[in-house]
Amino acid sequence: MGNTFVSIIEIIGTLAFAISGIRLASAKQFDWFGAYVVGLVTAIGGGTLRDLLLNLPPFWMQNSIYLTVTGIALVAVIVFGKFLIRLQNTFFVFDSIGLALFVVVGIQKSLAVGYPFWVAIVMGTITGAFGGIIRDILINEEPLIFRKDIYALACIVGGIFYWGCYTLQLPDEITQSIAAASVILTRFAAVKYHWGLPVLHGNDDESN
């Protein structure tokens, strides 16, 4: 997975994540600026937390492309709002590709800093999933991901595949492609077959 290839995928992922944030913000009647911030935070929030935890310079402060892409996403939603709705399935595909890439980047960066694999898998999951959690906090909703778990579990599955390929000493490109594919396939399968984790309940009557 060469740098150029990663960059194109990364832009697609950023665009998909930013649009997801902007559309949720629009349902809350945020103005253009608020929608832009929610879109940006959805797209870069996970990677920013990862970089802070790894003590790396935040990735989006190294290249203005992420702010630009979020701006393009905002214009797209303003101009093509109604039309974009019909592309729901297309966005699901882009969003899943973006998620897969974010997971792979998170794992790579953590290993490069010298962390063990379990930290890398957590960082991959944070990179993929944390942006959506901050998005939901900003629009004052309970994080969707806590009820729609396969999203984050797909990140963990991708991390385990990455670890397997890495242990087998497969070439980097193959390892990354298999890990990314496992994220995407897990998510597609979860939606198609309605996979979900059990809900935790029965403690409703208690106070803490």
Next chain:
Amino acid sequence: MGNTFVSIIEIIGTLAFAISGIRLASAKQFDWFGAYVVGLVTAIGGGTLRDLLLNLPPFWMQNSIYLTVTGIALVAVIVFGKFLIRLQNTFFVFDSIGLALFVVVGIQKSLAVGYPFWVAIVMGTITGAFGGIIRDILINEEPLIFRKDIYALACIVGGIFYWGCYTLQLPDEITQSIAAASVILTRFAAVKYHWGLPVLHGNDDESN
């Protein structure tokens, strides 16, 4: 803008931001401790995120003045609560001056670390606006700023003026004064003439 001058303005800005947080907390019936924390976070939240992103030591951990000023703000609200309400316009002035100073400090710090100007403008905006976002998250409200955008746009306008003066190689004091004035004037004009960005809507019927 000498260090002493900055410090006095910074204290006024901290006081205004802390009082804004404490008053919103009081409307939520928080106790004194909760109100203090909300006030403190409003005052130092933006600068703290900026320092974490720039990998600098958090500014408020270098000098206890920020915790002290927040304590004074709490006592002031407890003692003069009703009276302070009538000073609404005075606070708007202080709050705007504080905002302007926070933006200038955020830009200065980012440039000093070697970041390009677009990062500095984002950091100036984060310094000025992020405290209010955390405040609203803590009191469990949708961030006010996402519906009252000129606040953050004033930070961006200030950043652009800073950049213009910097490009023209004006002396630091002049550059900072012009940038600060542009923040304050933009905000005053926005309130006076009811400037606002369009609301993003029409996507309400979709699920994500």
Next chain:
Amino acid sequence: MGNTFVSIIEIIGTLAFAISGIRLASAKQFDWFGAYVVGLVTAIGGGTLRDLLLNLPPFWMQNSIYLTVTGIALVAVIVFGKFLIRLQNTFFVFDSIGLALFVVVGIQKSLAVGYPFWVAIVMGTITGAFGGIIRDILINEEPLIFRKDIYALACIVGGIFYWGCYTLQLPDEITQSIAAASVILTRFAAVKYHWGLPVLHGNDDESN
């Protein structure tokens, strides 16, 4: 307080904090993954913010025990849910012990980095109390701590006792034990005698 002793207490504290998060998540009908994340964040959130502010590597990325203990907490709530409710008082004891340990660790780490005592006391309080604040943000509730202040005040009391013993140059083990005991006793006494700080109100009729 030797390292082994600290570790056992730390595990008990982590377990108690994680269970507190998981039980609140269960009242919100989160699924197992969501409950795990809320439990983990409750347990490690305070220490993570402390380490970011002190520019230290996040403690839970150095040892997988914290993720493992949170997993055990989740299994315990799933298997023994109803039974655990009757242990409310036992958990209060564990939770207080955990809180006391977290405060002591936060103070130690800050002093080791060279910060003055007032920063160490703030860091001790953040270590003990911030996890619960993020927990409440994630489940979309106003932070409990802002209405139930003695929790955080107990951290501050512990910090002041630590400072007193430290000033008297008592041995580390004694200093830490006295500080921890003062956190626990303050919390017990606050609950037993219904201590609380005044609520801040009377500003309800104002807008900001």
